[in-house]
Amino acid sequence: xxxxxxxxxxxxxxxxGFVAIHExxxxxxxxxxxxxxxxxxxxxxxxETVPKLRAFREHGGGTFVDVTGICNGxxxxxxxxxxxxxxxxxxxxxxxxxxxTALPYFxxxxxxxxxRQFVHEITVGIGDTGSLAGVIKVGVSRGGRMTDLDKRIxxxxxxxxxxxGVPVLTHLAIDxxxxxxxxxxxxxxxxRVLFGHVDDGVNxxxxxxxxxxxxxxxxxxxxFGYETExxxxxxxxxxxxxRLDHFLRFVGEGRLTQVLASADANCSPLGWPGVRGHTVNxxxxxxxxxxRAAGLDEAAIRTVFVDNPAGFLTxxx
Numbered sequence: 001x002x003x004x005x006x007x008x009x010x011x012x013x014x015x016x017g018f019v020a021i022h023e024x025x026x027x028x029x030x031x032x033x034x035x036x037x038x039x040x041x042x043x044x045x046x047x048e049t050v051p052k053l054r055a056f057r058e059h060g061g062g063t064f065v066d067v068t069g070i071c072n073g074x075x076x077x078x079x080x081x082x083x084x085x086x087x088x089x090x091x092x093x094x095x096x097x098x099x100x101t102a103l104p105y106f107x108x109x110x111x112x113x114x115x116r117q118f119v120h121e122i123t124v125g126i127g128d129t130g131s132l133a134g135v136i137k138v139g140v141s142r143g144g145r146m147t148d149l150d151k152r153i154x155x156x157x158x159x160x161x162x163x164x165g166v167p168v169l170t171h172l173a174i175d176x177x178x179x180x181x182x183x184x185x186x187x188x189x190x191x192r193v194l195f196g197h198v199d200d201g202v203n204x205x206x207x208x209x210x211x212x213x214x215x216x217x218x219x220x221x222x223x224f225g226y227e228t229e230x231x232x233x234x235x236x237x238x239x240x241x242x243r244l245d246h247f248l249r250f251v252g253e254g255r256l257t258q259v260l261a262s263a264d265a266n267c268s269p270l271g272w273p274g275v276r277g278h279t280v281n282x283x284x285x286x287x288x289x290x291x292r293a294a295g296l297d298e299a300a301i302r303t304v305f306v307d308n309p310a311g312f313l314t315x316x317x
Contacts (some may be wrong), residue, residue, distance in 0.1 A: 002270065002310075002314040002315070003314065003315055004063075004082070004089075004091065004134055004310075004313045004314060004315065005122070005131075005132040005166065005315070006089045006090060006091050006092075006131075006134060007076055007079045007080045007083055007090045007091070007092050007129075007136035008064075008080060008083050008089075008090075008131070009131075013088060013310040013311070013313065015089075016062050016063040016089060016306070016310050016313065017060070017061070017063060017089075017306065018060050018061045018062050018063070018305050019062065019099075019260075019304055019305060019309035019310070019313070020056070020061060020063070020262050020263065020280050020283060021064040021065050021169075021186060021222065021260045021261070021262045021312075022065060022067055022196055022260075022262035022264050023064055023065060023066060023067070023262055023263065023264065023280050024066060024067065024068050024264070024265070024266045024269075025049060025064075025066050025068065025071050025075070025078065025079060025082065025090070025265065025266075025267050025268070026045060026049070026068070026075070026266055026267060026268045026269060027071065027072055027073055027097075027266050027268075027269060027270060028072060028073040028230075028269065028270025028271040029070050029099065029271060030072070030103055031271075032073065032270045032271025032272070033270070033271070035271040035272075037228055037270070038273055039270070039271060040268060042078075043062075044268075045267075045268040046081075046082075048268040049082060049267040050082065050085060050086060050282065052267050052280060053078075053085075053086040053088050053267065053278050054086050054282055055083055055279075056086075056088060056256075056280050057086055057088050057282075059281060059284035060284070061088065061264055061280070061283075061284070062088070062089060063088065063089040063090075063091060063309070063313075064088050064089070064091070064280065065090075065091040065093075065134075065169075065262075065313070066079060066091065066092055066093065067093045067097075067135065067137045067167065067169055067171075067311075068093070068097075068245070069093055069094075069095050069096045069097045069101070069137040070094065070095065070096055070102070070106065070117075071096065071101050071103050071106070072096075072097055072101055074092065074093075074126075076092050076126045076127065076131045077129055078131040079092055079131075080129065080131060082228075086194070086220065087119055090120070091134035091135060091313065092126060092131060092133050092134065093133055093134070093135045093136060093137040093169070094121035094122060094135075094136055094137070094160075095118060095137035095138050095153065095168075096131035096137075096138065096139065096153055097137060097139045097171045097263065098138075098140060098141045098142070098150065098171055098172075099141045099147050099150040099152075100141035100142055100147070100149075101139075101310075102149065102153070103171075107149055109152075109154050110152065111152050111156050111159070111196065114152060114153060115156040115159045115160050115163075117156075118133075118156060118157060118160035119160045119163055119164055120184070122134075122160065122164040123164055124211050132134040132281075133166065133185050134313060135166055135167055135168070135169050135313065136160055136161055136166060136167070137168075137169055137170045137171065138150075138153050138154050138157045138168060138169075138170050138171070139170060139171030139172055140170075140171070140172045140174055140179075141245075144174050144206070145175050146175045146178045146179065148179070151178070151182055153177055154182045154183070155182050155186060158182065158183050158186035158187075158188040159186055161192055162186065162187065164315070164317070165315035165316045165317035166193045166313075166315060167193065167194065167312050167313060167316075168188070168192060168193045168196075168212075169193075169194045169196055170194065170196050170220075171196055171197065172192065172196065172197045172200075172203060172207075173195035173196060173198045173207040173209065173212060173219075173295075174203050174206050174207060174215060176195060176207070176208055176211070176212050176217075177183060177239065177253060179195075179300050180195070180212070180217070180221070180264065189216065190215055190216035190217040190218075190267070191216055191217070191218060191224055192312075193217050193218060194217075194218040194219070194220050194312060195207070195209070195212050195217050195218065195219055195220060196220035196222050197220065197222060197223055197264070198212075198219055198220060198221060198290070199221040199222070199223055199224070199238065199243050199247065200223040200226070200236040200238065201223075201226065201228070201236045201238030202236045202237065203235050203236075203314045204243075204246065209250060210250070210253065210255075213253075213255050213258050216236075217258070218259070218260060218308070218312060219259050219260070220259075220260050220262070221235065221243075221246070221247045221254065221259060221260070221261045222252070222262035222263070222264050223243075224243065224260060224261060224262070224264075224282060224286075224287050225263045225264075225265065225278045225282035225286065226238065226242075226264070226275065226278065226282065226283050226285070227239065227240045227243075230275065230276075230277075230278075233276065234275055244290055244291075244294065244314070247259075247261070248294055248296070251300070254284065256260070256300055256303055256304070257303060257308060258306075258308075259304055260309055260312065261287070261304055261305065262283070263278070263279070263280050263282045263283055263287075265278050265280050265282065267279070267280070278284050283305075288301065297300075
């Protein structure tokens with residue numbers, strides 16, 4: 001039987017339902033807990049997060065993939081409590097958002113040590129939580145080119161993915177040539193890699209999403225909802241229609257089975273105010289109506305949000 005690691009234990013991939021593939025319970029940079037301007041107490045974060053996950057479940061959402069990563073606020077015991085409270089499957093990750101978020105202990109590590117860390121969190125558990133990671137997060141550091149540390153992390157992720165069967169998900173799809181070269185050198189099939197954020201307003205013109213798909217990679221349109229029309233748009237915002245057109249154009253190229261979508265929203269941001277009103281439920285409140293109005297049928301919507309993520313997240317040694 002196909003299965004996926006969640007924080008409450010493995011579940012059959014067929015039970016994941018509608019999947020938000022790239023989200024955050026709470027993301028923050030190292031040291032964000034010392035930010036007295038924006039920091040919320042655990043009780044405040046819980047009160048802010050539970051209604052969002054309950055609404056996600058009531059809309060028909062089944063699985064929330066948290067890709068916060070090591071050093072950025074990952075709290076698996078908290079995720080377990082939220083999952084039990086709301087009935088939403090939560091998948092936690094190992095890995096890093098980017099090499100520039102890795103604290104010195106990890107930044108000094110070699111490929112073998114990083115591989116052992118990832119494999120341990122996937123097969124033994126994250127810390128003493130007993131929960132297994134279900135996906136490996138990697139990313140390109142700020143600046144747009146992979147650093148030596150980024151390459152070590154990507155190489156370790158490929159080895160851990162081959163050893164354990166979990167997939168790899170990237171933060172940003174820029175510098176894809178170097179990323180793909182690492183994955184190919186390690187023998188990781190590219191259908192086990194989701195290249196994320198091809199649609200963000202800063203990097204959309206540099207991601208070469210069609211080329212990545214031609215190499216066999218999966219493509220993540222996962223910043224839906226970060227719109228220039230917002231009253232306080234982030235710097236990676238993009239006009240709503242422009243992003244939607246990009247997605248529809250890509251799907252129209254015959255790439256439906258390679259695409260996944262999400263909102264990359266924080267349930268309760270750590271150490272910063274977040275974007276007002278933007279939650280994982282943008283997918284139900286705004287994106288699905290936009291897709292239906294544009295003519296995408298229910299079978300295609302199911303492919304993007306149910307079938308594709310189930311196949312991607314399934315353990316495949």
